[in-house]
Amino acid sequence: MIDNHILGPVFIHLFTAILQLIAWRKTVTQRVISGIGSFLGVLVSIRLLDKVVDNGILTLNASNWEAPFGIVFVADLLSSTLVLITSLAGLAVSLFSSTGINRQRMLYGYFPIFHFLVMGLNGAFLTGDIFNLYVWFEVIIISSFVLMTLGGRKQQLEGAVKYMALNILASTFFLTGIGILYGITGSLNMADLSQKIKLVNNQFLIGITSTFFLIGFGIKSAVFPLYYWLPSSYHTPPSAVAATFGGLLTKVGIYAMLRVFSLIFIPDEFTRNLLMVLAVLTIITGSLGALIKLNIRRLFSYLIVCHIGFMIGGIGMFTKVALMGTIFYLFHDILVKTNMFLIAGVIRQMRGTMEMKYLGGIYGQYPKISLLIALVLFSLVGIPPLSGFWPKIFLFKESLNLEHYAFVAALVLGSFVTLFAIARMWSEVFWKDVPAGVDAEDKFAPMPLARKILLILPIGLLAAITIFIGLNAEVVVQLVDKISDQLVDTSSYVEAVLGKQN
Amino acid sequence: MKSPILQSATKYLLPILLLFSFFLLLRGHYYPGGGFVGGLVASIAFVLHSFANGPDETMKILKRKPLSLIPTGLSISALSITLPLLFGYPPMTGLWFEEPIPFIGMIGSSLFFDLGVYLVVVGVVLTILFTISLNNLEEKN
Amino acid sequence: MELLLIILIGLLYGAGVYMILRRSMVKLLLGIMFLGTGANILIFLLGGITKGKPPVIDESLKMFQDNYADPIPQALILTAIVISFALTAFAIVLLKRVYALVDSDDLDDLNTPEEEDI
Numbered sequence: 001m002i003d004n005h006i007l008g009p010v011f012i013h014l015f016t017a018i019l020q021l022i023a024w025r026k027t028v029t030q031r032v033i034s035g036i037g038s039f040l041g042v043l044v045s046i047r048l049l050d051k052v053v054d055n056g057i058l059t060l061n062a063s064n065w066e067a068p069f070g071i072v073f074v075a076d077l078l079s080s081t082l083v084l085i086t087s088l089a090g091l092a093v094s095l096f097s098s099t100g101i102n103r104q105r106m107l108y109g110y111f112p113i114f115h116f117l118v119m120g121l122n123g124a125f126l127t128g129d130i131f132n133l134y135v136w137f138e139v140i141i142i143s144s145f146v147l148m149t150l151g152g153r154k155q156q157l158e159g160a161v162k163y164m165a166l167n168i169l170a171s172t173f174f175l176t177g178i179g180i181l182y183g184i185t186g187s188l189n190m191a192d193l194s195q196k197i198k199l200v201n202n203q204f205l206i207g208i209t210s211t212f213f214l215i216g217f218g219i220k221s222a223v224f225p226l227y228y229w230l231p232s233s234y235h236t237p238p239s240a241v242a243a244t245f246g247g248l249l250t251k252v253g254i255y256a257m258l259r260v261f262s263l264i265f266i267p268d269e270f271t272r273n274l275l276m277v278l279a280v281l282t283i284i285t286g287s288l289g290a291l292i293k294l295n296i297r298r299l300f301s302y303l304i305v306c307h308i309g310f311m312i313g314g315i316g317m318f319t320k321v322a323l324m325g326t327i328f329y330l331f332h333d334i335l336v337k338t339n340m341f342l343i344a345g346v347i348r349q350m351r352g353t354m355e356m357k358y359l360g361g362i363y364g365q366y367p368k369i370s371l372l373i374a375l376v377l378f379s380l381v382g383i384p385p386l387s388g389f390w391p392k393i394f395l396f397k398e399s400l401n402l403e404h405y406a407f408v409a410a411l412v413l414g415s416f417v418t419l420f421a422i423a424r425m426w427s428e429v430f431w432k433d434v435p436a437g438v439d440a441e442d443k444f445a446p447m448p449l450a451r452k453i454l455l456i457l458p459i460g461l462l463a464a465i466t467i468f469i470g471l472n473a474e475v476v477v478q479l480v481d482k483i484s485d486q487l488v489d490t491s492s493y494v495e496a497v498l499g500k501q502n
Numbered sequence: 503m504k505s506p507i508l509q510s511a512t513k514y515l516l517p518i519l520l521l522f523s524f525f526l527l528l529r530g531h532y533y534p535g536g537g538f539v540g541g542l543v544a545s546i547a548f549v550l551h552s553f554a555n556g557p558d559e560t561m562k563i564l565k566r567k568p569l570s571l572i573p574t575g576l577s578i579s580a581l582s583i584t585l586p587l588l589f590g591y592p593p594m595t596g597l598w599f600e601e602p603i604p605f606i607g608m609i610g611s612s613l614f615f616d617l618g619v620y621l622v623v624v625g626v627v628l629t630i631l632f633t634i635s636l637n638n639l640e641e642k643n
Numbered sequence: 644m645e646l647l648l649i650i651l652i653g654l655l656y657g658a659g660v661y662m663i664l665r666r667s668m669v670k671l672l673l674g675i676m677f678l679g680t681g682a683n684i685l686i687f688l689l690g691g692i693t694k695g696k697p698p699v700i701d702e703s704l705k706m707f708q709d710n711y712a713d714p715i716p717q718a719l720i721l722t723a724i725v726i727s728f729a730l731t732a733f734a735i736v737l738l739k740r741v742y743a744l745v746d747s748d749d750l751d752d753l754n755t756p757e758e759e760d761i
Contacts, residue, residue: 021573063594183689
């Protein structure tokens, strides 16, 4: 069904960013606009998801060009749910940034760039054209470069060089893949591609093309041999920025993989095995890194890598149940990882450092906030009934079913290491007394109440959503079940974009 | 680099290049040209001027910071993209006035989109160049 | 013409990879630019080179419809050029800042040991 309003979330963030650019250097106005814009974004995304649930897949032909010729935007269940979750995470980060980002960074345009980033994410989720996906990816990475370098401390710039080089390389791989794909099929519309790719005689060439996409998205989503840029850059920017990156950017890579591998390159035996091996290795390296890191944000960076492995494994199995696990985990991961980095930001406000050696005594000083944080940590570890528990069941079930025992072992390892790392962090940061001789500089306690609320409210918001997902798992499982159906059987997607075939 | 030849040449080149950039902007819908190319030509005109006379002189001609062109251009573009929604068309559909306007020709929403792109490109290129060249001057002093 | 472009693409990709593997930041940037140009020419080549044919053909001229130049690759390349323009501009400013701060062009000097973290 054609609906001209599915780009609402994109336009809201576009106009928010423009208004903030007009209010250049007026930081208070920018903060207010950012909050309002993000809130409107959430409302519009809820309406979009509601429409998609009621009416099925919605499409929009940009400039009124018919489907395979013009750029088409498609809102199916997967994209509209991701848009909603992105908007929620965006709202949380936007509220947090209004006090968590220092004024100097705001003066150099933190807020407009942040909204361009969220706009890019929404666009990437909604587009149905592979080249347009590339363009949105570039919008995302250019904004992320600016966010990464704003402020310009030495470490930040060091991280930014690595981040920039690897991400541009990933885009080049992606662009090369698109070029070859266009040469083979003569189309860029993903629904059209899924039809035309079956008619190509030389399937070997298709396989090679798919590796270009695999490498491109692999670098973006930090899969095993290509993840090194992530832990060496994500600990450098301010926490609100790291939250956006850790929660959302790597997940766009996973989303693109889901899209491309379900619509265009249906994974064959070789690709599936390759993905499984990559998943296992990603989990192992991620956990090994998480074991030795004693800086909170470095620890979280490795946990991101580790948990990316879970999702890749689900794509590698490519059955309905496994995809359900991947998608559910994707939703959970966006919310929880964003929240983790926000928590790291609050801890930094409380103690002025992120090094576990110098941290301690937070539970004694702030018991209520610590309990809230504990809830998020439990969810990350995957304790029922919180959101992290359910997707793992699907993944375990399906990998046992398909006898991928190495992946089962990796899942167990990954979960245990997450538990261990989080338990250690809890005892070091919250339970242990402040180490002797450390002069903790507490910026949090003297803050006025309003600022405290602005720092804690986003964490509470995201935690509430996590609990909501955990307690209403049945609703979410039904949703994920439908999404997974749409991914395995793409005929409804193709039909929505191209109209009835014959 | 202060060369009298370049300085007097830019005096005449600047308006001609700007005029040419408008020409590219206006013909861009059906022929080679468009907002991006036009914007680049316009910014090259200013870059040439700043080569000859130094960035400070160029800032004086511009009167305003080039950064302020970015939100202006973006809002023009964004409005022209979303305008068709009010008439029940998908975003980015070209809306055209029925009668051609003398000298310019047919005017439609895509021209305004291009105009926005033009302003954004001029703003971005000049901002980047001034950032780089001002840093250089600071380092020399 | 095709063969020439294929060799050129190979050279650009090869040079790009070689430059990216160097330790100097400027060469890293040059390598990235080579790769981008290579990708653009690749799209141009794979879109099919047609000389002297119109891209848009009137509906009534049915007999020429198989015989046209594809305009899409050029649109794609133009978009990619605009994007790489923005990326390169940003990268130059970034590398300049890094050079001013670290006072070195060597990527190996970019590693602050973990102990100095905050």
